[in-house]
Amino acid sequence: MAAHTHENTAPQNGHLETASLDGKNKVLGFWLFLGAETVLFACLFGTYLALRNQTMGGPTGEHLFDLKLVALATAILLTSSLTSVLAMHAMNQLKLKTMQFWLGVTVLLGLGFLVLEIYEFIHYVHEGHTFMSSAFGSSFYALVGTHGAHVTFGIVWISTLMLQAAKRGITTEMAPKLFVSSLYWHFIDVVWVFIFTLVYLLGKVG
Amino acid sequence: MAGHNQQSTTNQPASRKPEGVMKHLISFAIMIVLTALAFYLVATDVVPEGWVLPLIIIFAAIQVFLQLFTFMHLDQKGSGYYTLFIMAGILIAVVSAVGIILM
Numbered sequence: 001m002a003a004h005t006h007e008n009t010a011p012q013n014g015h016l017e018t019a020s021l022d023g024k025n026k027v028l029g030f031w032l033f034l035g036a037e038t039v040l041f042a043c044l045f046g047t048y049l050a051l052r053n054q055t056m057g058g059p060t061g062e063h064l065f066d067l068k069l070v071a072l073a074t075a076i077l078l079t080s081s082l083t084s085v086l087a088m089h090a091m092n093q094l095k096l097k098t099m100q101f102w103l104g105v106t107v108l109l110g111l112g113f114l115v116l117e118i119y120e121f122i123h124y125v126h127e128g129h130t131f132m133s134s135a136f137g138s139s140f141y142a143l144v145g146t147h148g149a150h151v152t153f154g155i156v157w158i159s160t161l162m163l164q165a166a167k168r169g170i171t172t173e174m175a176p177k178l179f180v181s182s183l184y185w186h187f188i189d190v191v192w193v194f195i196f197t198l199v200y201l202l203g204k205v206g
Numbered sequence: 207m208a209g210h211n212q213q214s215t216t217n218q219p220a221s222r223k224p225e226g227v228m229k230h231l232i233s234f235a236i237m238i239v240l241t242a243l244a245f246y247l248v249a250t251d252v253v254p255e256g257w258v259l260p261l262i263i264i265f266a267a268i269q270v271f272l273q274l275f276t277f278m279h280l281d282q283k284g285s286g287y288y289t290l291f292i293m294a295g296i297l298i299a300v301v302s303a304v305g306i307i308l309m
Contacts, residue, residue, distance in 0.1 A: 018284070031288040035295025042299030046306030071245050078241065082234045085277050089227060186277045190270050196241075197266040201248045205258050 016092050017179035019172050026176040027183075034187050041191050044143040045198060052203070054135035059127050061136070061203030066120075070200045073116045074192065077151075080109035081189040084182045091178055094170050099178075103162050106185065110155045117148050140199070147195055150188050157181050233276040240265040 018024045052061060087102035121141075124130075131141045158181050161174075168174055244262040247253055253261065275281045280289050 015282075028287055028291075031291040035291045035298075038292065038295035038299045039302060042303040043306060046303035049303070050307050050309065067245060067249060071241075074241055075238070078234070078237055081273070081277055082230065085230045086227070089230075183278055186273050190273050193241075193266050193269045193273075197244060197262050201244060201262055202259065204248050205255070 016175035023176035030180045048139040048143045051135040051139040056134035058133045059129050065200050065203045073113055074196050076109050076113045077189050077192050080106045081186055084185045088182050096170055107155055107158050147191055154185050233272045237269050
């Protein structure tokens with residue numbers, strides 16, 4: 001029995017990430033961070049919405065945005081949010097391989113999203129819509145670019161955690177890290193929901 | 207002993223699985239439908255133009271609610287402080303954003 005105590009037994013409430021005080025604190029602190037992130041993105045959204053019509057004769061959002069591409073990017077990111085949840089399910093059932101599989105899918109979907117976004121930005125630059133071209137350009141790239149940077153960071157974060165989990169397995173020390181990265185990934189999706197609504201769809205509505 | 211331990215590790219969470227996964231799948235389906243609906247409303251003109259923006263913002267808000275309370279587990283016991291932190295963030299965020307837009 002004693003030999004087994006260092007291994008994980010199933011957490012009482014089914015949640016390994018808050019099974020230790022350290023884990024509880026990590027999750028609590030991370031929610032505070034997400035609150036601050038919300039304010040950061042709100043300021044970028046406010047700036048974009050205030051400046052989105054200042055195109056200085058350059059291309060407008062209505063002219064630039066391609067809803068099919070955005071719909072695809074949205075579907076990819078939304079699905080990655082689901083696979084991230086499935087990874088956390090597997091984690092709490094101590095199924096390392098299943099968890100790694102879903103985390104891998106999440107990372108791949110994230111990469112797919114990033115490729116689409118880079119393609120989109122290159123296309124825009126060719127159309128004359130750059131960071132320097134107008135206030136619309138600056139606020140657009142500041143907002144969507146900050147989101148893209150978050151996706152990039154999330155991909156690196158989750159990938160490195162997969163390596164660590166492969167070495168250490170699912171422990172009470174690993175679980176909060178994995179859970180918190182999953183919260184981050186959902187938050188990125190939440191921000192994207194507002195980007196496709198207030199940037200792309202609103203751009204088409206006029 | 208090891209066998210017993212193994213039993214308890216697999217049994218307890220497994221009994222929770224169907225409910226939890228189903229909840230998330232339903233939540234995901236609703237999000238997909240809302241997203242598709244938002245794109246549809248913008249791409250076509252089935253509703254009057256003035257209604258489109260309020261409707262798609264409501265759809266976005268519902269999606270955020272679903273993300274927070276299902277995918278991010280705010281619906282579970284002991285999430286009081288998490289909810290407090292994120293709601294405080296959202297409050298300041300809304301005030302900031304609206305303030306900047308009106309400036």
